[in-house]
Amino acid sequence: SRSIDLAVIPGDGIGQEVVTQGLKVLNAVLPQDVKLETKEYDLGAQRWHRTGETLPDAELEALKGHDAILLGAIGDPSVPSGVLERGLLLKLRFAFDHFINLRPSKLFPNTATPLAGRPEIDFVVVREGTEGPYTGNGGSLRTGTEHEVATEVSVNTAYGVERVVRDAFARAAARPRKKLTLVHKNNVLVYAGHLWKNTFDKVAAEYPEVSTDYLHVDAATIFFVTQPERFDVIVTDNLFGDILTDLAAAVTGGIGLAASGNINPTGAFPSMFEPVHGTAPDIAGQGKADPTATILSVALLLRHLGYEAEAARIEEAVSADLAERDGKQARTTDEIGDALAVRVAS
Amino acid sequence: SRSIDLAVIPGDGIGQEVVTQGLKVLNAVLPQDVKLETKEYDLGAQRWHRTGETLPDAELEALKGHDAILLGAIGDPSVPSGVLERGLLLKLRFAFDHFINLRPSKLFPNTATPLAGRPEIDFVVVREGTEGPYTGNGGSLRTGTEHEVATEVSVNTAYGVERVVRDAFARAAARPRKKLTLVHKNNVLVYAGHLWKNTFDKVAAEYPEVSTDYLHVDAATIFFVTQPERFDVIVTDNLFGDILTDLAAAVTGGIGLAASGNINPTGAFPSMFEPVHGTAPDIAGQGKADPTATILSVALLLRHLGYEAEAARIEEAVSADLAERDGKQARTTDEIGDALAVRVAS
Ligand SMILES: CC(C)[C@H](C(=O)O)[C@@H](O)C(=O)O
Ligand SMILES: CC(C)[C@H](C(=O)O)[C@@H](O)C(=O)O
Numbered sequence: 001s002r003s004i005d006l007a008v009i010p011g012d013g014i015g016q017e018v019v020t021q022g023l024k025v026l027n028a029v030l031p032q033d034v035k036l037e038t039k040e041y042d043l044g045a046q047r048w049h050r051t052g053e054t055l056p057d058a059e060l061e062a063l064k065g066h067d068a069i070l071l072g073a074i075g076d077p078s079v080p081s082g083v084l085e086r087g088l089l090l091k092l093r094f095a096f097d098h099f100i101n102l103r104p105s106k107l108f109p110n111t112a113t114p115l116a117g118r119p120e121i122d123f124v125v126v127r128e129g130t131e132g133p134y135t136g137n138g139g140s141l142r143t144g145t146e147h148e149v150a151t152e153v154s155v156n157t158a159y160g161v162e163r164v165v166r167d168a169f170a171r172a173a174a175r176p177r178k179k180l181t182l183v184h185k186n187n188v189l190v191y192a193g194h195l196w197k198n199t200f201d202k203v204a205a206e207y208p209e210v211s212t213d214y215l216h217v218d219a220a221t222i223f224f225v226t227q228p229e230r231f232d233v234i235v236t237d238n239l240f241g242d243i244l245t246d247l248a249a250a251v252t253g254g255i256g257l258a259a260s261g262n263i264n265p266t267g268a269f270p271s272m273f274e275p276v277h278g279t280a281p282d283i284a285g286q287g288k289a290d291p292t293a294t295i296l297s298v299a300l301l302l303r304h305l306g307y308e309a310e311a312a313r314i315e316e317a318v319s320a321d322l323a324e325r326d327g328k329q330a331r332t333t334d335e336i337g338d339a340l341a342v343r344v345a346s
Numbered sequence: 347s348r349s350i351d352l353a354v355i356p357g358d359g360i361g362q363e364v365v366t367q368g369l370k371v372l373n374a375v376l377p378q379d380v381k382l383e384t385k386e387y388d389l390g391a392q393r394w395h396r397t398g399e400t401l402p403d404a405e406l407e408a409l410k411g412h413d414a415i416l417l418g419a420i421g422d423p424s425v426p427s428g429v430l431e432r433g434l435l436l437k438l439r440f441a442f443d444h445f446i447n448l449r450p451s452k453l454f455p456n457t458a459t460p461l462a463g464r465p466e467i468d469f470v471v472v473r474e475g476t477e478g479p480y481t482g483n484g485g486s487l488r489t490g491t492e493h494e495v496a497t498e499v500s501v502n503t504a505y506g507v508e509r510v511v512r513d514a515f516a517r518a519a520a521r522p523r524k525k526l527t528l529v530h531k532n533n534v535l536v537y538a539g540h541l542w543k544n545t546f547d548k549v550a551a552e553y554p555e556v557s558t559d560y561l562h563v564d565a566a567t568i569f570f571v572t573q574p575e576r577f578d579v580i581v582t583d584n585l586f587g588d589i590l591t592d593l594a595a596a597v598t599g600g601i602g603l604a605a606s607g608n609i610n611p612t613g614a615f616p617s618m619f620e621p622v623h624g625t626a627p628d629i630a631g632q633g634k635a636d637p638t639a640t641i642l643s644v645a646l647l648l649r650h651l652g653y654e655a656e657a658a659r660i661e662e663a664v665s666a667d668l669a670e671r672d673g674k675q676a677r678t679t680d681e682i683g684d685a686l687a688v689r690v691a692s
Contacts, residue, residue, distance in 0.1 A: 075533070081543075082536040090534070114571045116462040133479075133500070138537040144544070148504040150537040154479070158494040185585070187421070188436070190428040191484040191496040197427075198490070218592035225460045225571060225596045239531070243589060246564035250571045 013279025014289035015072025021291030021337030045076035054087030096269035098262035111253030127241025168235035179232035256290030317343035359625025361418025367637035367683030391422035400433030442615035444608035457599030473587025514581035525578035602636030663689035
């Protein structure tokens with residue numbers, strides 16, 4: 001009989017609330033014969049305040065043993081900026097070699113896009129997850145003095161770029177429109193840019209059926225708001241992907257709906273699924289958070305583990321739910337989770 | 347009697363066309379007693395194809411002698427990406443220590459913003475112009491092999507950050523809303539981020555009348571499309587400023603209207619004014635380019651040289667022209683320049 005052994009990291013702020021709904025829907029959608037086991041990990045701001053730990057080795061080791069990880073959100077204003085991001089969230093992405101940071105963007109019915117004319121939006125950003133300016137490879141000299149020099153090094157390897165570019169081409173080839181756009185800034189960041197562009201062109205030769213395009217990151221932001229329908233699959237580096245996917249979330253109705261997967265396609269380590277949004281401390285604990293992004297992240301998790309039908313059922317449920325939401329009163333976190341759980345179960 | 351000694355670099359693509367209109371309006375707005383001298387510099391793609399030169403020392407030296415520089419646009423698909431950007435445009439910005447890259451964003455009447463509801467937009471981005479990931483401080487090891495490593499180093503100094511932050515506070519203090527937002531990514535780029543944030547907080551203490559705010563760059567893109575009215579002055583690094591100002595241009599009706607100044611406020615070197623848009627080779631030479639961004643850049647140039655009344659006259663002319671444009675047929679580059687020249691002269 002089948003089973004899923006899931007690690008759950010609720011994290012901070014609204015993390016706990018949205019994860020509860022994600023698990024509710026996961027339980028509802030799974031066939032009877034699939035045994036779901038979950039283990040919760042107490043990581044995040046409270047743990048750090050209590051013990052000074054962000055992600056101890058023992059827990060990192062234990063997390064390795066699971067089939068996948070569901071994460072709510074990490075971060076709190078009471079913790080110095082960077083401590084939990086670098087010490088927990090990014091540490092997991094790097095330790096488990098999550099080189100595919102998958103972020104689909106879709107404009108669902110009845111969602112309040114800030115864009116006039118409601119363009120068709122249905123693209124996916126394949127963000128590199130283990131290199132670029134995110135490596136923590138920087139430093140500061142004469143810190144705090146008027147002679148301080150602070151550096152941040154973007155590290156890009158042929159190995160790291162090629163594997164994410166290949167993944168993006170494969171994804172593009174499997175989609176109806178078969179279009180892949182590389183986003184970088186190769187007119188300024190010429191070394192990293194040339195590596196990305198050359199790798200992209202090399203792999204493109206193996207995918208004649210995929211039409212390709214290149215955009216500088218600044219120009220890409222323009223098209224995100226003026227012509228988002230032009231995008232199908234986008235591949236880009238860690239930092240550009242971070243920026244573009246928040247913008248993508250905004251134009252598709254807000255980060256309440258944006259799901260993501262930190263994926264290691266080799267299976268060497270568990271992949272991790274999380275909403276794109278943050279911890280929203282201002283609304284935490286009030287039942288106001290929209291759990292849809294987490295529930296859609298559960299769909300990505302299921303797809304990654306081979307439960308394609310169940311993943312699709314969740315996505316259809318969200319789509320149908322939003323289609324009927326029009327004009328209705330705002331619902332609580334719990335009510336949205338309940339509604340989606342009922343839909344996927346039936 | 348007063349005089350302006352202006353260097354003009356039309357550059358490539360639509361650069362020549364838009365610069366012609368900029369000069370037309372400049373001539374029309376200047377009082378009779380101001381003597382305007384212009385000298386054109388043949389720099390850009392054609393020059394590079396002809397001679398292999400991007401910006402020879404002699405010309406860099408000669409440019410130093412002018413009061414200011416008006417630049418059209420630089421770049422052409424026939425030139426490898428980065429050659430003209432790094433060898434000419436960025437070389438000028440760095441050689442002349444243009445540490446303030448000033449980019450106002452305003453939603454003028456009747457311009458086609460992609461945002462529903464036409465929010466009030468009137469902010470200015472103070473982008474650092476001489477540091478960050480733009481320093482060209484990178485390299486590539488084992489280039490072209492499967493073991494290539496390409497790096498890009500973002501360099502940030504206390505000296506460089508403080509001067510741009512001070513300039514931004516002074517600008518914010520002089521505006522009615524007196525609000526300054528720092529944009530960075532200090533939860534990931536912790537070394538550069540802390541230098542920026544600490545400097546910002548230090549200078550903020552000297553400006554108690556300015557209200558301050560911090561946003562991560564990814565979150566800032568969300569607010570650009572959902573709540574652009576929240577911004578007054580934004581200060582940010584070279585790369586984030588590049589990305590955000592293209593997005594700002596898009597939400598305020600397109601890069602046909604976005605002006606910029608590469609400013610050295612000390613006066614040690616000439617400042618340089620240019621539209622944010624590129625060379626648009628697809629429409630070059632067809633009279634289709636909108637010269638308004640260049641004309642608004644001329645306004646920034648005049649303000650920088652102390653001609654505040656004339657600068658304001660250009661901005662008012664653009665505003666009035668756009669207000670009356672509604673429903674009218676598209677005009678040629680020349681017609682727009684003519685219309686604005688007539689308005690500023692009267
Ligand atoms: C919290 C932060 C470190 C993270 C990132 O920058 O990757 C977040 O913005 C995201 O997009 O998942
Ligand atoms: C052409 C390019 C080098 C330039 C930049 O990145 O600064 C442009 O995008 C701009 O914003 O002026």
